[in-house]
Amino acid sequence: QRVVESPVAAWRQGLQNAAVPEIIEYLDSCGVAYGTAFPLWHYDQTEAVTGILCVLTDKPGFSKDEQQLLSLISSQVALAIHNAQLFQAEQQGRREMEALYQAGLAITSAQTNHDVLRAIIQQIVELVGVEGCGIYRWDEDSDRLVTELFLDKRAENWTARVPHGTAYSLSKRP
Secondary structure (H helix, E strand, C coil): CCCEEEEHHHHHHHHHHCCCHHHHHHHHHHCCCEEEEEEEEECCCCCEEEEEEEEEECCCCCCHHHHHHHHHHHHHHHHHHHHHHHHHHHHHHHHHHHHHHHHHHHHHHCCCHHHHHHHHHHHHHHHHCCCEEEEEEEECCCCEEEEEEEEEEECCEEEEEECCCCEECHHHCC
């Protein structure tokens, strides 16, 4: 594990390049002189650095014991971040599977094409986390997109924002 220690001026320059003035203000208010970076390694197939644990001090250098302790802490932080990412991915996968299941139920119980389109749009909005969704078809005769259904969900109410059959040319697509 590579530990990098540098004067706070180098940190300030990096933070200016990253456009984070609030952290620069914090550094200035603390009166620190040195910063030490401990990489947050995630040891899997890639052994990638997932972040950096930054420790700020008013004196240069850490003892060997302090470095070992901070390295151990950075390893635990990296593991916690990785576990949180795995948990989020698992939860997202569960939400997607539930949405697909619900969409399948809604589609198979739909009575009309309009009901099928409505079920699909509602599942897309819930799954993706957007406010609205539309389904259009291409009308070759008029060379335009024609609205089949466009729903907007705000305050738990589903509203058809664009009337069925509204046509758009490609140059004026919404």
